[in-house]
Amino acid sequence: MTPSKRVSTPGVGMSKSLEQKKIEQIENLPTLPEVANKLLKIINDPTTTAVDVANLISRDLSLTSKVLRLANSAFYGIPRTVTTVQNAVVILGLKVINTMVFSITVVKMFPGDGRNEMFSRKKFWAHSLACAVLSRQLALRMRKFTLFDPEECFCAGLIHDIGRIVLDQYFHENFLKAIQKAVQEKISLLQAESDVFGFNHMDVGDWLTSRWELPQDIRVPIVYHHAPSKTEYAREITTLVHLADSLCYDIGFGLPGLETKPAVDTALVNQLGFTQDDLDAVKASANEEIEKFQAAFEI
Numbered sequence: 001m002t003p004s005k006r007v008s009t010p011g012v013g014m015s016k017s018l019e020q021k022k023i024e025q026i027e028n029l030p031t032l033p034e035v036a037n038k039l040l041k042i043i044n045d046p047t048t049t050a051v052d053v054a055n056l057i058s059r060d061l062s063l064t065s066k067v068l069r070l071a072n073s074a075f076y077g078i079p080r081t082v083t084t085v086q087n088a089v090v091i092l093g094l095k096v097i098n099t100m101v102f103s104i105t106v107v108k109m110f111p112g113d114g115r116n117e118m119f120s121r122k123k124f125w126a127h128s129l130a131c132a133v134l135s136r137q138l139a140l141r142m143r144k145f146t147l148f149d150p151e152e153c154f155c156a157g158l159i160h161d162i163g164r165i166v167l168d169q170y171f172h173e174n175f176l177k178a179i180q181k182a183v184q185e186k187i188s189l190l191q192a193e194s195d196v197f198g199f200n201h202m203d204v205g206d207w208l209t210s211r212w213e214l215p216q217d218i219r220v221p222i223v224y225h226h227a228p229s230k231t232e233y234a235r236e237i238t239t240l241v242h243l244a245d246s247l248c249y250d251i252g253f254g255l256p257g258l259e260t261k262p263a264v265d266t267a268l269v270n271q272l273g274f275t276q277d278d279l280d281a282v283k284a285s286a287n288e289e290i291e292k293f294q295a296a297f298e299i
């Protein structure tokens with residue numbers, strides 16, 4: 001795995017000292033729990049075995065049972081019952097197991113419905129999961145030769161808006177102000193975040209995933225998902241998550257009352273080479289896929 005460097009964020013006119021100050025303020029940001037962290041580090045090592053992964057996951061009983069429940073869910077469609085993590089790794093592969101562990105871990109870090117009536121965490125995670133599933137489905141349909149894989153796309157889609165839950169958790173009052181401003185002035189929440197904080201949820205996603213040392217191919221889509229043209233690196237996967245984010249609104253998994261459907265960079269999206277039939281097919285199957293994952297995941 002490529003060690004992650006800090007990704008430069010889209011310009012929001014923020015002075016460096018202010019940014020540093022804000023980073024200091026969120027010094028107590030949660031770190032990625034050990035199992036997920038180690039798994040991310042060994043996933044691309046060819047010497048990693050199913051036994052290594054099973055041993056790592058089985059240190060955590062609750063994680064083990066959740067992985068098994070997901071492995072046996074309709075989402076992955078394994079015809080027989082999987083009873084051990086080792087078998088799950090052998091059957092589904094290391095990357096899929098990594099996706100499961102990552103998803104379970106991240107959602108668990110920001111549980112409950114928070115204390116913000118205007119920001120439902122349940123709806124937030126439903127939107128995030130929808131974006132994950134759509135990103136994965138789109139990646140599976142890519143005809144063009146690309147180097148990114150569907151599991152990475154799922155992880156990137158799942159945490160594309162993670163900065164917002166961090167804002168809700170650590171800057172609660174100001175986040176509420178941003179939501180109220182967006183509603184009252186009929187502007188996007190993205191704009192209202194910049195107005196109130198001087199930075200937005202993409203910047204916060206950058207700081208968080210930098211701390212988590214996530215691979216660049218997952219981090220860059222988080223940092224540029226509203227402006228894929230601003231990154232040269234990993235532009236295709238970023239555009240794919242950007243598209244998936246917008247498709248969420250077409251299938252009823254937007255953030256109603258909170259954020260309007262984001263504008264799509266049509267020129268970049270066209271370069272991905274999807275036909276209208278592709279998009280229709282992805283949207284048509286998405287609800288069922290999301291429900292399958294949700295059922296096992298208990299979001």
Ligand SMILES: [Fe+2]
Nearest residue numbers: 160161225226
């Ligand atoms: Fe976003």
Ligand SMILES: [Fe+2]
Nearest residue numbers: 127160161245
């Ligand atoms: Fe989003």
